[in-house]
Amino acid sequence: MLSDDKPFSNVTIKDVAKVAGVSHATVSRVINNTTKVADDKRERILDAMDRLGYVPNMQARSLAGGRTKVIGLLVPDIGNGYTGTIIEGIDAELSAHDYDMMLYTTHHRKVKEPIYVQSLTQGMAAGLLLLLPVDPSAYLEGLRRKKFPYVVIDHQGFDNFSSTVGATNRQGVYDGITYLIELGHRRIGFVSGPDMMSCSMERLAGYRAVLNDQGISYDDRLIVPGNHTQLGGYKACVQLLDLEKPPSAIFAANDVSAFGVIDAARARGMHIPDDISIMGFDDIPQAGWMTPALTTVRQPLFAMGRQAAKMLFEFIEEPKGPMRRLQLSTELVIRETCARFKDI
Amino acid sequence: MLSDDKPFSNVTIKDVAKVAGVSHATVSRVINNTTKVADDKRERILDAMDRLGYVPNMQARSLAGGRTKVIGLLVPDIGNGYTGTIIEGIDAELSAHDYDMMLYTTHHRKVKEPIYVQSLTQGMAAGLLLLLPVDPSAYLEGLRRKKFPYVVIDHQGFDNFSSTVGATNRQGVYDGITYLIELGHRRIGFVSGPDMMSCSMERLAGYRAVLNDQGISYDDRLIVPGNHTQLGGYKACVQLLDLEKPPSAIFAANDVSAFGVIDAARARGMHIPDDISIMGFDDIPQAGWMTPALTTVRQPLFAMGRQAAKMLFEFIEEPKGPMRRLQLSTELVIRETCARFKDI
């Protein structure tokens, strides 16, 4: 079963010790800088490490209870601009601290989450970054008891004890819909995100709030689920367009589903934005490059990743630090997919 | 799973052994399925693992010489669509095999490469995927001696002993330039990539070959370095446009630098593609979304990632398997940035 080719003569702390003529514990001391070591010995050790090309064994170190300089990152998927941009932000901060990243993709399978978290917290990682966790309540409790540093990104709803980084979802939608109303739209469709995601709820709340504040009658047939996917957006749009009184504008809870909405509208032969206005949420890179460019509510993805990592480092330094919740501001990015309402 | 067990009390193999009334070695046996174990014991062990919520400790396992189900991935950076798309492909294959990914970003610092590789090969990873390594010759030799499974992505030039996955760089450029020539262009600028990257060399070779084959005179002032960056592309374009006889079309060695070329041309008040034709290479997601959409040579990024992972798994299964070099076909994607040459 086990590879017969396994035995590689990796340089260990003991090899270094032998060459430097000291005990391996002393080598460990200079590596970790834990105790004073005589200058000449330190010198010899450093030299030996260099000559031998010593690279510490992460697993052994972590097993023995040392620091790892690795943070675990749990994401639902990758490749869509959303996750990618956040990872970029995280990576920027991590490399500034000389940390590395262990990436786990759950592919939205919720059963994987607790297992990965458990695995990561067994020593591999010094801290955890959870992006859009599906059902974190189960293991978060355990993390807190362990005082294991973690920060949740873009998911705020499940408890009041976790440090989180997110965006002003409610206000973002509020601003976006306000703009649509200013353009003269009154029947505005809303393609919602997954129910169990707190950001979905917040965005929907923003939609309701602004209609209410503006005294526009609320019609729940105008709210259809889109599940944050392109296909979901497509189907949602079809459903909306099939209404006896279809909306003149559609707000999609994220950019990806907005793309689906656009596809569906076009499939009906509609022209955007002349026949229908469409707005997204996120401002993933694609949003700006497509034609017509997507008007959307910008979520500062890179900054969110970076801030989350920054916050995590604070916890790693000071595990008993106070819980923090950071809400970064969204911003309406007006591009080309929304136009003034014109009655036909 | 019962909730009366305290979560996160780091259940070990010994705890399981105790509960099941066997030795921890036997537990290890059923975990790894390495020897026959009496059915009743196996039953009790499985049950205990489940009840206690046992999750194997990766570090310990790897230290002790076991399999890890992790592959290491070394990338120069992330966030640009190029790396992201390849990672996506890798991830797709990995999760099909139930493997996880340890991601290292070198941020183009070449000194990091050998250290990361060394670290990963010390047991953490079962195999290595190297994306665009800068200077792999040093450590590749060691990997091969250890028979450590690895696959290099998009870098073929450094030796003849490594398994690689790449694209038909030379042919891709050949096709692209041929198209430009068909459009009537005769003076075609070439914004090259980093000298030390083999794909740069291949792409440049394609450029030279087609000019030669078509009997078009070769002018080396038309070749300027762009370094695969947007800024590099910008500067290169400025340089090209400042020529006494500037080109009527510019081929950029990758899409990102093509973006810079476009920026620079526009800064000169030029209109694309009316005043100048521009072509890129890669077809990263942005290329299709921008306006005008970029005509480019498509490199099957997702497939490259996926195939590389697939190939890596073959090596993990069969470490002495033959070296393989896979060249995936590029494809000219005609969009909107190239037009027929018109003399003014």
Place this chain on the structure above:
DNA sequence: CTGAAAGCGCTAACAT
């Protein structure tokens, strides 16, 4: 088949 015992490379007491 299965238990006992020996490490993997490292950190952290515990003695000096």
Place this chain on the structure above:
DNA sequence: ATGTTAGCGCTTTCAG
């Protein structure tokens, strides 16, 4: 200040 000694959790002989 530094060597000695225990493990961390696991895999893998080696005896039964």
